[in-house]
Amino acid sequence: MDTTGVVFSFPSTSDWISITDIIVTAGIGIWIGVTVQRNFAISRSVKDYFILESQEIREQYRIFLNDLFQHKSSSKNIKEWFKVMTLKISVFEDFLKCELRVNPEVLIVHNRFKQFLTETEEFNDQYGADTFKITNNIKQSVLEIHREYLCALASIVIDINKSRRQRRRKKSRK
Amino acid sequence: MEKAIIELKILDYSEYTGPRYVIQGDHSGEDYYHTKLNQSFYSALKAGKKLVVDLDNTAGYLSSFLDEAFGNLVYDFTHEIVIKNIDIVSNQEPDWREMIFKKVFPDWEKRRIQKDKVRITANHQEWIRLRDGEYKSAIWIQQE
Numbered sequence: 001m002d003t004t005g006v007v008f009s010f011p012s013t014s015d016w017i018s019i020t021d022i023i024v025t026a027g028i029g030i031w032i033g034v035t036v037q038r039n040f041a042i043s044r045s046v047k048d049y050f051i052l053e054s055q056e057i058r059e060q061y062r063i064f065l066n067d068l069f070q071h072k073s074s075s076k077n078i079k080e081w082f083k084v085m086t087l088k089i090s091v092f093e094d095f096l097k098c099e100l101r102v103n104p105e106v107l108i109v110h111n112r113f114k115q116f117l118t119e120t121e122e123f124n125d126q127y128g129a130d131t132f133k134i135t136n137n138i139k140q141s142v143l144e145i146h147r148e149y150l151c152a153l154a155s156i157v158i159d160i161n162k163s164r165r166q167r168r169r170k171k172s173r174k
Numbered sequence: 175m176e177k178a179i180i181e182l183k184i185l186d187y188s189e190y191t192g193p194r195y196v197i198q199g200d201h202s203g204e205d206y207y208h209t210k211l212n213q214s215f216y217s218a219l220k221a222g223k224k225l226v227v228d229l230d231n232t233a234g235y236l237s238s239f240l241d242e243a244f245g246n247l248v249y250d251f252t253h254e255i256v257i258k259n260i261d262i263v264s265n266q267e268p269d270w271r272e273m274i275f276k277k278v279f280p281d282w283e284k285r286r287i288q289k290d291k292v293r294i295t296a297n298h299q300e301w302i303r304l305r306d307g308e309y310k311s312a313i314w315i316q317q318e
Contacts, residue, residue, distance in 0.1 A: 075193070075236075076190070079233070079234040079235070079236055080233050080234050082234055083233065083234030083235075083266070083267065086266070086267050086269075087266060087267075107269075111267075111269040114237070114269075115237040115269070115273060116237075118235070118236035118237045118238060119236070119237040119238050119241065123193075123236070123238075124193035124194045124195070124198045124199075124236065124238050125193075125198055127192060127193040127198050127199040127236075128198070128199045
């Protein structure tokens with residue numbers, strides 16, 4: 001009676017093809033899993049960063065409007081706040097367009113608000129006062145602009161979540 | 175051929191620009207026009223150069239400051255002459271440049287043609303205006 005055991009025989013060509021196929025398939029699967037997941041994680045963290053930044057901008061606006069309606073800010077402070085926010089929103093939007101191909105409209109609304117408020121006679125007449133007392137007429141217009149501003153910010157969050165990260169072209173080495 | 179330029183920085187006038195009129199506060203658009211911009215623009219014109227006004231590095235603007243300062247320029251020199259001989263640099267807040275060229279200049283040109291009254295709230299020295307094809311210096315409007 002022959003003892004049966006595992007007899008190792010050298011793989012044939014077709015065996016090698018099958019083995020290679022298994023290794024390559026498994027390798028691709030692992031690579032896809034690692035790379036895609038990694039890219040997804042990076043992409044998600046970039047999106048989360050921009051979403052957080054947009055929330056920060058919204059919060060700064062909320063505080064500003066609160067102070068404005070409660071007559072806590074002077075015309076001078078308001079003027080300076082507008083400039084700081086213009087720079088902040090401008091940088092935020094530039095990076096957003098570059099990284100995620102999103103076309104935000106927050107700056108357009110912000111600039112319209114800035115130009116509107118600082119053009120009013122009330123704002124100019126009270127320029128030297130300790131605080132700016134906003135009138136009802138102006139308040140209504142400000143609320144309308146703020147509504148547009150909130151819509152623009154909400155659109156950004158939606159567009160960010162839908163977007164894909166821009167692939168950067170590698171610079172050719174000379 | 176590009177004209178040579180004369181640069182004028184609003185920062186050299188004040189880091190903290192003010193409201194529209196002199197009676198409303200310091201460093202107003204009205205004051206800037208009468209103490210700096212009118213004469214600087216005329217000097218550039220005489221020298222055949224372009225005046226480049228730099229809005230950057232101040233603590234911000236009221237739109238009324240820019241409207242009063244640059245609007246008066248169009249009122250005194252005409253829209254056609256102003257846009258050929260001025261440029262505005264505003265890298266930090268590009269919307270100001272757009273506002274001046276697209277809104278302030280055309281609005282004040284309409285006012286000039288309709289001979290709308292311009293408000294003056296302080297005594298100013300003589301300033302230059304284009305009148306009957308010539309540049310003349312006078313106190314064109316009295317303080318109200």
